[in-house]
Amino acid sequence: MARPLLEVDNLVMHYTTEKGDVSAIEDVSFTLHEGESLGLVGESGCGKTSIAMALLQLASENAVYKGGSILLEGTDLLTLSADQMRRRRWKDISMVFQGAMNAWNPVYRVGDQIREALDAHFRPRLSEAEAKGRISRLFELVGLNPDMEKRYPHEFSGGMRQRAIIAMALSCDPKIIIADEPTTALDVIVQDQILQELKKIQRDLGMSIIYISHDIAVIAEVTDTIGVMYAGKLVEFGSTKEVFARPKHPYAFLLLSSTPSVTGPRRKLAPLEGEPPDLLNPPSGCRFHPRCPWATEQCTTEEPPMTHLADNHKVACWNWEQVPEMGGLIK
C-alpha cells in the first residue's frame, strides 16, 4: 500500500457548552494513504463533520482537544500555531463543503475569487499570466468552460457552482481534499456528474480525498476505505468492499440493512430502532448498546476495544461474531 499521508491517533475532542461537555470525537484513530479515498459515514451529530473541522483546525472556539494527534506527513497539526496552520490549509489540505456552492461572494467574478486564494498561498506570487493559466486548467479539470471564470456566481447553476468550488479547493495542489457532503443539496444527475468528476480528478492527480456523508450509497460509490462513525466513535473501519459485504458492527450492519436501493430484489428493510444518543450524556459502555439487538450485560458497562479482523478491517464491538451475514435478518 502507498505511504501513509495522514495519521489520526486516539483523537479526543469535546465542545464545552453551558450545559456541559459534548463529546464529539472520542478516541478516533485512522490512517489515510497517498491516493486513497476514505469515506466517513454516520448520522448527523456522530462527529464526522467535527473530524473534518479538526483536520482543518477550523473547529469552533469552544472545541477542546483532550488528547491524541493528527499527523500530516509527520507534523502534528494540533501543535501548529494558527498562522502556520493557515499556510498549510488549501496548500496541504483543502475542503469542499456542503453549502460551499452558496458561499461565493456574489459581487466578485468567480475567477477573481479563486485568484485571491492563489495570491494568498503562492510565494512568490504567481504572475497574472500564470494565475490565468492555472485557473483555466482548474476549470477544465472540473468540467467547466474556462471562459466561465469571467462570470459572476449568479450566472452559474448549483452544479456549476459546486464544480467551481472544487476548482478552488484544487487551486493550490492540495495533498488531501476533505469533501463534507459535497453533493447533498444537488439533484441525483448532477450529484452523479460531480462524483464522477471527483473520481476522475483523484485518479489523474493522485491526491487523497476524505468523503464525509450520511449517504452510504454515495460512499459506496466513491471510496476505497470506509470508517463508520456512531456517537463520536469510530465503530468500524475497513476497505469499502469488505465492510459493505461483511459489516461486523451491529450499527454498520443495521445501517446497511436499512438503506433502500433501486437495485436488487425488492425487500422489506430492517429498521434501526431508537434515536441517536445525546452526546452531552453519552450511554455508558458501548455507545450503541441502547439500540443494539445483540447487546449484552458487558456492553452496558465496558467500552469495546478495536478488534482487528482481517487485513485492515477493524471493529469496535464485543459481539461482532454474533452479527449475521448481510441479508440474514431481512425478510
Added chain:
Amino acid sequence: MNAPLVKVDQLTKLFPVSKGMFRKPTDFIHAVDGISFEIAPGESLGLVGESGCGKSTTGRMLVKLDETTSGQIFMADDKDDLIDVAHITPENMKKFRRKVQMIFQDPYESMNPRRTVFETIAEPLAVQNIGALHEREERVSDMLNLVGLAPPEAFLFRYPHELSGGQRQRVAIARALVLDPSFVVADEPTSMLDVSIRISIMDLMLNLANEFNVSYLYITHDLAVARYMCDRIAVMYLGKIVEIGDTEDILGNPLHPYTKALLSAVPVPDPSYSRIEPDIKGGITKSINPPPLCRFIERCPWANETCSSNDHPPLEDKAEGHYVACHLVEKSVANV
C-alpha cells in the same frame, strides 16, 4: 382498476414571471403542464423528479394549497362518485378537508413552535369542530400510540423543540391521520431525517396506510425511497409526466430516456455494483414559455427530426399500464 379515489385531468399551473408592478405578466413558468393520472383507493403513487420539476406544486394543488391554473381534480365522495374539487360547495369543502391531508418535508418547520403536541394533533379536530375536549384528548392519545409515541402522556404536552426529528415527523403523521383521511399527500417526509430513522418512519407510513386504507401521493426525489413506498411511480420532467407505471416495471424496464438517465444516476449502496453511466446532456433548465416540443429534447441522447417537428408526445400505453411520453419509445422497447 377500481373506481379511482383521485383523478387528475390536464392539471396545469403557470407562475407568472413578474415584470414590474403594473405590466401584465407575459412570461410564465410552466411549473405543472397538463398532467393527468389516477390514484386508486389504498394505492400509493410516487411522484419522482428533480427539484423544480413541479412535483411539489402538484401536491400542493391536490390539497388546495395552491390554486390550479387550468385542468381538473376529482375526488371520490362517500358514494364513490367523483366530485370536481374546483367547484366544491362550502359544505363539501369541509368534507374535502377531512378526506385530504398532507405531510410536510421539514419536521422542524411544520409544527408551530408555540403549540404542544396535543394542540398540534388536535388542531384539525378543533378546526372541524369534532368532539368535546376530552374526546379530542382521547383521540390524540390513540393517535400517539399508533404512531409509536408511547406512552402518550409522555408526549402530549411537549413542545416541538423537545422532540427529535423522527418524533416530530411521527407527530406530523398523527396530525395528518387524525381526521381519518382517505388521501394523504406526503412531500418528501423522510428526506430531512437521519438515515437510521428513515426506514422506521416509512414503515410506519406503510403500516398506517394499510390499517386505515389511505392512499398516498408520495413526492420524492429519491427513486430508492419511492420504490420502497409506492405501488406505482410517475416520473416528472419540467412539468410533464414522462413515464408512469408500476414501480417494478419503471425501475426494471425504464422506457423514457429521462427515466433511464435518472435511474442510472442513483448511487447504489454496493461497491461491487457497476452502473451504466447516465446518458444525458446538459443540466435542467427553467421552463419559461417553453416551445410546444418535447420538454426533454435538449438533453435527450436520441432526439431526432421526429422530436423537433412534433409537439410534446402524449402519454401512451406501451406495456400493460406502463405509459411513456416519447416519440422514439419504440427504439427504447427495441433496445430491451
Added chain:
Amino acid sequence: MTDLAQQPPPDIDVEKLASQRSLWRIRGTLLWRSARRNWKLFRANGIGLFGLAIVAFWALMALAPAVFFATGYWDSGTFDPVTGLELDPPSEFRTIVQKVENPDTEISVQQVLLDGRISGNVGDVVEVKLQPAPPNAKHWLGTDPLGRDVMSQLMHGARAAFFLGILAAVVTVVVATLVGSIAAFFGGAMDAVFMRLADLLIMIPGLAILIAISAVFQFQLWHLALVIGLLSGFGGTAIVLKSQALAVKVKPFVDAARVAGGSNSHIIVQHVIPNVMPLSFLYMMFTVTGAIQSEATLSFLGLLNVKSSWGLMIQLANNQGYLLQGTTYWWLLFPAGMAVTLLAAAFFLIGRAMDEVVNPRLRRR
C-alpha cells in the same frame, strides 16, 4: 425565527402534567414553565437586570406618595405636587450690599427690591427665606421656586411617566401586531395601504407632529399616549412586525393548518400572532423609551396639559431662570433630568435583554 424556549428544565414532569385533568391547569403550568425558562435567560444578562432594577425603583417611587399621604407622613397642603406650598422654608441672615461678593452671607440691593417682602438699606442684616430651598430634613430634594416639594413632584412624575409609557406601548403593540399580521397575511391592496401609511409616518418627524397637534388641542397625557402609540403602531413597529409575520406566514405549519381546514382568522389568531408576539413585546419596551422622552420634550415646551411631570419640572426651572445658573440650584434640574434619562434607558436596556431571549441567534452559547 424566534424561539423563546430551548431546553425544558427537568423539574416539571410532563407525564404527571398529563394526569391533571383540566386543560387550563396544564396550560397554566406550561406557561409558568416557559416563563421561568425565559426569566433564567433574561437573568443571565446583566444589563437586563440593571434595567429592571431601575424600573422597579421608579415603580416604588410612583407608589410612594399614596402611602405617604395615607399614613399622614405627608400632608397634602405642603406636599401636593401642584398646589402644595412650604410656608416655613429654612431661612438665613444676610447683609444687604451694593455688590455681592459672598452669596452665602450677602444679598444685593436689587434682590431686596425684587423680593417685595423684605426691605432695608445697605448694611442691614435681613432674614432671607430660601425659596427654592435646598434639600433638608423635611424636603429631601428641596423645594421648587413656587415652594413645592421636589421629591413629591418627582414621585408624581414617575406615575405620569409609567402611565404614559405603558399606555403608549400597549397601543403600539396592539395596533402594530394587528396591522403587521393583516398586511402580511392578506397582502395586496391591504398591504399596500398599510405600508404606504407606515412609510408616511416614518418620513414625517414625530415630534413635529406632536408639537403641531398639541398647539391646536388641549393635550392631555392620555391623548399623548394614544398619539405616540398610533404613530409607532402604524409606523416603524408595524413594518418590523409585518416582516416577522411574513416569515411566519410561509411556514409549513401554516400550510398544515390550512390543509386541516383552518380559516384565515384561525391562522392569524392561532399561528401568526403568537409567533409575532415576542417581537411585539420587545418593541413595546422601545416604545416606552420613546414615549417618556417625547413627554419630557413636550412638557418642557409647555405644550402638554399635565399637572405634574418631569418635563414640567424642568420647564419651571427654565421659566424661572434657574436653568442657566449652573449647579447652584441642582435640585431643580438634576433629579428630573436624571429620572427621564434613567427610566428611558432602563426600558431600553430591558428591551435589549429581551432581544437576546427572543432572538436565539444573539445568545451566547
